[in-house]
Amino acid sequence: MSSTSHTSTHHTSTIGSIGAPSRRNTELGLLVFAVVIPVFAYANVGLALDDEVPAGLLSYGLGLGLLAGLGHLAVRKFAPYADPLLLPLATLLNGLGLVVIWRLDQSKRLQARAEYFEAAPRQLLYSAMGITLLVVVLLLLKDHRVLQRYTYISMAGALFLLILPLVPGLGANVYGAKIWIKIPGLGTLQPGEFAKIALAVFFAGYLMVKRDALALASRRFMGLYLPRGRDLGPILVVWVMSILILVFETDLGTSLLFFGMFVIMLYVATERTSWIVFGLLMSAVGAVGVASFEPHIQTRVQAWLDPMREFTLSREGVRDGIIHSEQAMEALWAFGSGGTLGTGLGQGNSDLIGFAANSDFILATFGEELGLAGVMAILLIYGLIVERGIRTALAARDPFGKLLAVGLSGAFALQVFVVAGGVMGLIPLTGMTLPFLAYGGSSVLANWALIGILLRISDTARRPAPAPAPNPDAEMTQVVRPS
Amino acid sequence: MNKPLRRIALFCGLLILALLIRNNYLQYVKADDLADDDENRRVNIARYSTPRGDIIVEGKAITGSVESESGDYKYKRTWTNGPMWAPVTGYSSQAFGANQLEKLEDGILTGNDDRLFFRNTLDMLTGKQKEGGSVVTTLSAAAQKAAYEGLGDKKGAVAAIDPSTGKILALVSTPSYDPSKFAGTSNKDAEAWNAVQKKNNPDDPMLNRALREVYPPGSTFKVVTAAAALENGEVSGIDDATKTPDPYQLPETTGKPLTNQHGECKNASLKYALMVSCNTVFAKLADNVGNEKMIEQAEKFGFNNPELDTPVRAAQSVYPEDNRPQNAMDGIGQASNRATPLQMAMVAAAVANDGKLMKPYMVDQLKAPNLDTIETNDPEELSQAVSAETAQKLQQMMEAVVNDPQGTGSSARIDGATVGGKTGTAQHGLNNSEKPYAWFISYAKLSDGSSPVAVAVVVEDGAANRDDISGGGLAGPIARDVMKAVIDSKK
Numbered sequence: 011m012s013s014t015s016h017t018s019t020h021h022t023s024t025i026g027s028i029g030a031p032s033r034r035n036t037e038l039g040l041l042v043f044a045v046v047i048p049v050f051a052y053a054n055v056g057l058a059l060d061d062e063v064p065a066g067l068l069s070y071g072l073g074l075g076l077l078a079g080l081g082h083l084a085v086r087k088f089a090p091y092a093d094p095l096l097l098p099l100a101t102l103l104n105g106l107g108l109v110v111i112w113r114l115d116q117s118k119r120l121q122a123r124a125e126y127f128e129a130a131p132r133q134l135l136y137s138a139m140g141i142t143l144l145v146v147v148l149l150l151l152k153d154h155r156v157l158q159r160y161t162y163i164s165m166a167g168a169l170f171l172l173i174l175p176l177v178p179g180l181g182a183n184v185y186g187a188k189i190w191i192k193i194p195g196l197g198t199l200q201p202g203e204f205a206k207i208a209l210a211v212f213f214a215g216y217l218m219v220k221r222d223a224l225a226l227a228s229r230r231f232m233g234l235y236l237p238r239g240r241d242l243g244p245i246l247v248v249w250v251m252s253i254l255i256l257v258f259e260t261d262l263g264t265s266l267l268f269f270g271m272f273v274i275m276l277y278v279a280t281e282r283t284s285w286i287v288f289g290l291l292m293s294a295v296g297a298v299g300v301a302s303f304e305p306h307i308q309t310r311v312q313a314w315l316d317p318m319r320e321f322t323l324s325r326e327g328v329r330d331g332i333i334h335s336e337q338a339m340e341a342l343w344a345f346g347s348g349g350t351l352g353t354g355l356g357q358g359n360s361d362l363i364g365f366a367a368n369s370d371f372i373l374a375t376f377g378e379e380l381g382l383a384g385v386m387a388i389l390l391i392y393g394l395i396v397e398r399g400i401r402t403a404l405a406a407r408d409p410f411g412k413l414l415a416v417g418l419s420g421a422f423a424l425q426v427f428v429v430a431g432g433v434m435g436l437i438p439l440t441g442m443t444l445p446f447l448a449y450g451g452s453s454v455l456a457n458w459a460l461i462g463i464l465l466r467i468s469d470t471a472r473r474p475a476p477a478p479a480p481n482p483d484a485e486m487t488q489v490v491r492p493s
Numbered sequence: 494m495n496k497p498l499r500r501i502a503l504f505c506g507l508l509i510l511a512l513l514i515r516n517n518y519l520q521y522v523k524a525d526d527l528a529d530d531d532e533n534r535r536v537n538i539a540r541y542s543t544p545r546g547d548i549i550v551e552g553k554a555i556t557g558s559v560e561s562e563s564g565d566y567k568y569k570r571t572w573t574n575g576p577m578w579a580p581v582t583g584y585s586s587q588a589f590g591a592n593q594l595e596k597l598e599d600g601i602l603t604g605n606d607d608r609l610f611f612r613n614t615l616d617m618l619t620g621k622q623k624e625g626g627s628v629v630t631t632l633s634a635a636a637q638k639a640a641y642e643g644l645g646d647k648k649g650a651v652a653a654i655d656p657s658t659g660k661i662l663a664l665v666s667t668p669s670y671d672p673s674k675f676a677g678t679s680n681k682d683a684e685a686w687n688a689v690q691k692k693n694n695p696d697d698p699m700l701n702r703a704l705r706e707v708y709p710p711g712s713t714f715k716v717v718t719a720a721a722a723l724e725n726g727e728v729s730g731i732d733d734a735t736k737t738p739d740p741y742q743l744p745e746t747t748g749k750p751l752t753n754q755h756g757e758c759k760n761a762s763l764k765y766a767l768m769v770s771c772n773t774v775f776a777k778l779a780d781n782v783g784n785e786k787m788i789e790q791a792e793k794f795g796f797n798n799p800e801l802d803t804p805v806r807a808a809q810s811v812y813p814e815d816n817r818p819q820n821a822m823d824g825i826g827q828a829s830n831r832a833t834p835l836q837m838a839m840v841a842a843a844v845a846n847d848g849k850l851m852k853p854y855m856v857d858q859l860k861a862p863n864l865d866t867i868e869t870n871d872p873e874e875l876s877q878a879v880s881a882e883t884a885q886k887l888q889q890m891m892e893a894v895v896n897d898p899q900g901t902g903s904s905a906r907i908d909g910a911t912v913g914g915k916t917g918t919a920q921h922g923l924n925n926s927e928k929p930y931a932w933f934i935s936y937a938k939l940s941d942g943s944s945p946v947a948v949a950v951v952v953e954d955g956a957a958n959r960d961d962i963s964g965g966g967l968a969g970p971i972a973r974d975v976m977k978a979v980i981d982s983k984k
Contacts, residue, residue, distance in 0.1 A: 118564055277497050346527020349524045396509070403498050404498050404502075413494075
């Protein structure tokens with residue numbers, strides 16, 4: 011079942027095996043691309059907008075290179091066996107996001123708006139803070155299993171973060187969704203982004219302890235293993251929590267994200283398909299139930315079903331107590347106008363989306379200016395990050411690490427799906443941002459921390475073990491090559 | 494735990510796959526629909542991102558393009574003498590869309606037409622700015638000016654065509670509007686736009702009366718009735734006496750019989766009847782010909798055609814199925830038949846062109862930005878409205894209307910040319926309470942027998958005078974000036 015000893019003469023290799031190359035030079039090589047591509051994109055925007063290479067090109071290139079180099083050195087020093095793809099992929103997305111945010115900063119239409127400010131310098135600052143946070147995570151978190159100790163503190167922290175936007179005077183209602191808090195002088199914060207990580211830690215710690223009870227003590231009914239009533243407790247608690255988020259913060263995305271993450275982790279922990287069935291049923295009941303009386307959710311669903319109607323209502327300035335928005339339709343037009351190859355960076359009109367063009371809707375700018383080709387590439391990069399995360403989970407030797415890695419990767423995947431799907435009109439729009447691409451400090455910081463944790467777990471997983479793993483639960487993936 | 498992990502990996506892969514599929518649907522399958530959606534502002538932004546091509550009259554542009562001060566749109570459309578040319582060009586506004594030639598030929602004017610694709614691609618490679626092509630019209634600046642000035646402050650319309658080709662020479666509608674006033678997006682543009690909307694302006698300046706409004710044709714329709722009578726053998730010679738009582742009791746009616754305004758219409762000959770515009774003679778003839786044959790004749794002249802495209806589509810002129818008394822009144826243009834000014838110009842043109850009706854058109858050529866011709870419209874025959882013989886007889890009669898001392902159309906005489914015409918005064922409204930429409934249709938012939946112009950003029954609210962003369966008095970001089978302008982410009 012598992013192989014803990016390995017010699018090079020065997021035709022059996024094991025992921026996470028002893029003596030695996032560290033792949034740090036691969037990472038460095040990839041990082042060069044991850045820095046050079048955004049630098050070219052930046053030059054491209056400048057040439058398209060002003061017919062000249064932007065003045066900040068050198069400092070931007072150096073800055074991004076410096077940040078990437080810092081990340082790389084930290085990984086080399088503190089997590090030498092970490093996955094070599096995660097850092098370059100995240101850097102590439104972060105760099106491209108910065109370029110497009112800068113490009114939208116130059117838009118006359120957005121500059122004319124009341125809420126306009128230059129977002130790119132701030133985003134650069136957030137990126138620097140994010141990579142610093144990554145370094146700090148790698149530096150302080152020598153072993154991810156330490157997090158296990160903070161299982162219940164994480165839960166308390168997550169709940170605290172989730173409740174914050176509801177505190178009067180602190181919460182900010184932005185276009186109907188209440189998932190932001192305002193910190194005077196500093197701007198807004200999306201605590202949900204951080205809650206995502208805290209909840210993953212809590213679920214991983216909790217499920218690791220409870221998984222046997224949840225998995226084994228069940229009755230078989232109609233081919234499904236039904237859990238005992240008392241084991242249903244935690245799933246109900248999380249369900250109620252996501253319903254409450256939906257009701258009070260009126261955000262379908264966040265709610266879906268947390269509940270989905272929990273179901274994924276529960277399924278991995280117990281290996282019981284019945285949990286997925288339960289999860290889907292409960293989220294369906296919850297979503298439909300809340301949507302039946304919450305006007306904000308209804309508007310979002312209507313805008314999804316008929317974005318043109320919503321556009322017309324908004325244009326005509328219909329005041330019926332519901333905020334009608336042109337944005338959903340504007341985003342679809344942006345995608346359609348981009349076509350296969352796009353208009354080229356700096357040459358589209360995605361700024362017609364107006365509010366949140368550089369955050370929630372940033373994918374539409376990629377769609378218009380880089381076209382189908384560009385968006386597919388972006389989606390595949392996200393896919394790669396997720397699959398590298400799950401590969402880390404596969405390779406991890408301890409159940410806590412497996413659960414945490416799959417929880418974070420799953421949440422990342424769900425977030426990408428919910429946001430990109432919302433902007434592209436596949437599902438109703440929600441108020442979340444695309445990791446790394448979108449403007450927003452919370453999102454950038456939290457996602458760099460997330461990458462940091464994944465790097466740590468993968469480092470632990472791939473590090474040559476001095477002794478056989480003590481945990482009997484650790485499974486290894488075997489790849490048997492015919493000799 | 495690895496088996497569920499692999500499944501989760503697959504599940505996450507499916508999420509990304511769903512996004513990829515949606516993305517392909519949006520940016521490949523639906524891309525063109527979304528990109529060309531009228532509400533998509535990019536369409537307008539692209540339309541006004543380069544100087545728009547021009548609409549040309551006799552080698553001179555009647556449109557232009559200036560750099561626009563508003564943010565989204567780089568260029569703005571301008572017109573020289575907008576109110577005069579608006580019935581031809583239509584408008585092209587950043588905020589309010591476009592119509593007529595500006596809309597129909599938008600592809601050429603913006604340079605987005607497929608036929609310009611290769612050229613555009615070359616220009617893109619050489620870094621040249623995209624340019625629009627031009628639309629060369631068939632119009633005559635002199636005729637248009639004469640018509641516009643002739644109508645002056647009066648409400649009405651003029652349509653003039655070249656009988657032998659169908660080329661539209663003048664197309665005027667008054668009161669008109671200046672499309673330059675609302676070509677942009679400012680508040681002033683919006684005010685100007687609102688001011689010419691029908692709901693705010695009872696005169697409805699945006700209505701193109703020459704093409705898009707139908708009027709009761711009144712006595713000018715007697716030309717068609719005469720044609721039907723001759724073609725169907727109801728009358729053999731134009732000088733032979735008809736068996737017509739005066740007054741004439743309409744068939745199947747017992748009310749007040751139909752009378753005449755003037756002249757000795759009892760048993761009058763066809764020629765005399767047209768000359769002094771006898772109602773009784775033509776009502777009886779229409780009844781003799783019958784509704785079916787009247788419809789047939791009217792359709793040969795272009796009536797009942799729902800798709801008369803010049804390329805701007807003309808409103809449908811109608812000669813409907815009617816009962817006997819109505820059909821008799823249709824024969825003098827006073828029942829349910831309706832005609833656009835263009836339609837009545839076509840009637841005069843067909844008569845002048847020996848019975849052959851040419852399709853009216855106003856776009857001669859489409860040209861690429863470098864003036865290469867992309868498309869040329871050739872004259873097209875619509876129908877043989879009447880035989881050449883009948884046409885000759887109709888010409889003799891119409892010329893008598895103008896030249897005979899007793900004729901009603903003497904105001905349209907031109908020195909050095911032979912003019913044939915017909916006056917009309919169409920009464921309308923409940924019990925004919927509204928002011929009547931003054932009509933005049935005519936053509937001019939030169940000494941070599943060729944006919945360069947046929948024209949129809951209608952003046953609304955002509956005069957309280959219900960006399961047939963008002964057609965000749967109000968509309969006749971305008972028709973004469975238009976015809977003279979065409980003849981003079983040929984010299």
